[in-house]
Amino acid sequence: MAMSLNKVQLIGNLTRDPEVKQIPGGQVVASFGMATNFNWTDKSGEKQSKADFHNIVAWRKLAEICGQYLKKGSKVYIEGRLQTREWEGEDGTKRYRTEITADNMIMLDSRGGGGGAPMEREAAGIPTETAAAPEAPAAGEPVAAGKEEKKDEDVSIDDLPF
Numbered sequence: 001m002a003m004s005l006n007k008v009q010l011i012g013n014l015t016r017d018p019e020v021k022q023i024p025g026g027q028v029v030a031s032f033g034m035a036t037n038f039n040w041t042d043k044s045g046e047k048q049s050k051a052d053f054h055n056i057v058a059w060r061k062l063a064e065i066c067g068q069y070l071k072k073g074s075k076v077y078i079e080g081r082l083q084t085r086e087w088e089g090e091d092g093t094k095r096y097r098t099e100i101t102a103d104n105m106i107m108l109d110s111r112g113g114g115g116g117a118p119m120e121r122e123a124a125g126i127p128t129e130t131a132a133a134p135e136a137p138a139a140g141e142p143v144a145a146g147k148e149e150k151k152d153e154d155v156s157i158d159d160l161p162f
Contacts, residue, residue, distance in 0.1 A: 006081040008100050010054060011108065012036035014074045018058075020067035030063035031099075032056050032070065034078065056080070058102040066105060079104040 015033035022028050034054045042048050056078055058066045070076065080102040089095045 008078070008080050008082055010034060010036055010078045010100070012054070012076070012078075014070055014072050014076065015053060017072050018063075018066045018070050020063060028060055028063045028067075030058045030066040032066065034076070055097065055099040056102055057083075057099050058105065062102060062105060066102075069107060070105075075108040077104075077106040077108060078102050 012034045015035050018030040018032040020028060020030045034056050035051050036054065037049055037051055039047065039049045078100065080100045082098060083101045084096055084098045086094055086096050
């Protein structure tokens with residue numbers, strides 16, 4: 001059997017709030033956009049920057065967590081795999097969409113969205129816990145999709161709500 005690898009790692013900011021839906025089979029799915037920046041220096045020594053935009057899809061518990069804690073502008077680390085869906089458009093032409101299916105997400109903003117990193121907040125006498133979301137995973141704490149969460153049933157492309 002030939003070796004195969006499909007792994008994506010991104011650090012960037014959400015370009016829109018997660019859209020959370022329940023598909024007919026009962027599973028929860030969240031989709032959101034994410035932007036990353038690529039920086040380089042051109043031949044004349046000028047610094048250049050280009051944004052790339054990615055479509056992210058999360059399932060089950062990870063989808064619920066993304067929907068609850070992420071919003072447009074949130075800085076996150078996403079780990080997952082590339083997946084391309086195809087479908088037939090209303091006009092009969094084949095359409096394709098490449099997405100990143102997230103397996104893992106780490107929130108990189110400080111907890112509660114307040115200013116500064118947790119260490120800076122403690123030094124200033126500001127509590128790092130927020131009453132609003134005491135059970136929220138801390139910034140930098142990994143949130144995995146959990147192998148035990150994955151069911152044996154496959155999700156049909158037709159079930160996807162977007």
